Amino acid sequence: MNFENILIEKENAISTIIINRPTKLNALNKATIEELHHAFKSLNEDKETRVIIITGSGEKAFVAGADISEFASFSTSEGAQLAAKGQELLFDYVQNMNKPVIAAVNGFALGGGLELAMASHFRVASDNAKMGLPEVTLGVIPGYGGTQRLPQLVGKGRAMEMIMTAQMIDAQTALNYGLVNHVVTQEELLTFTKGIATKIAKNSPNAIKEAIAAVNDNFKDGVNGFETEIKNFGACFGTADFIEGTTAFLEKRKAEFK
Incomplete structure (x- = not known):
């Protein structure tokens, strides 16, 4: 399958998916979610791939959220279907992959971006990363698993505060909260993450x-x-x-x- 919004790089047993919409800060639209589903499915079935890294192109953003223009006029039923389909195709799918998925969070991971990182099995962040769930500023709540996975990772109280204030946290705070496992410089991010992936790839x-x-x-x-x-x-x-x-x-x- 030819992709318009993502890139895939393979190196030994490690495959890296790069969300490549730099002019939109790698925001998730319907087409990108569908492409990501097909990419993850293909790599899950690829016998040579043992670990998958997901990241964003450029240095500004992992994923800066969803593409709001696609759903601004949706009805209640359309909104519910948007969340259900997205969770089925991507977020729940990633969480339940047979192969480990590591999110290399470079820059902004907001809304659907943070939800994608949280659906991954664990996270490594660059020191310039900013994370948050700003949905309540738009009159909605997180719809791709954010209200469920964030409390699991950081605890109910911190999750409630992050969701209700819509405030971003920096990489060091995310590390202190247990939202990410490691914080490294932007330059070291992929090398460091691939180092962890290499260790995993040696195991059963x-x-x-x-x-x-x-x-x-x-x-x-x-x-x-x-x-x-x-x-x-x-x-x-x-x-x-x-x-x-x-x-x-x-x-x-x-x-x-x-």
Whole structure:
């Protein structure tokens, strides 16, 4: 598939998706969300890709929000459908990917941009990053999972304050809140993130897939994450990765997962 709004770069086992709408500060419109869905789906099925990094083009923005012009005239039903479709195609899809997704947050991550970063499995930010959910200034609330994932990451009180004030926080505050795992300079961002991705790529792809599912189930209503962990732990014993990993350990060598 040919993309108009995103770029994909592959380096060894790491694939990087770059949202490329610099004149719009990489804002998410319907077309970009659909392209991102297809890109993630393709890379999830790509046997050579073990880790995916998502970032924005340029130095100003990861994603500066949604494209407001697309939904300014929507009705209540159209608004609900916009949120439902976006969550299905992109935000929930990313969270439940079999492969790890790391958000490299460069610059502004606002509204849908922060929601995309939060849907990723974890985040690394540049020191000039600014994050926030400004939706209430437009008379709406976050619709792509922001009211759910932000409290999970930073706690209810901080999430309520961020959502209700619509204020941005800087990278250091995001680090203190636990919203991002690391803060580095803009110049170091992708190199540093790829360094983490390289470490992940050396480990068992199957075990990582099972771990993602188990951790995610801890946050689902009516699902017992401990039961998922037990089931997925057992499932690992029937895989080639388990045989290679345990054999390599006993033979005192590094495992080579295929």
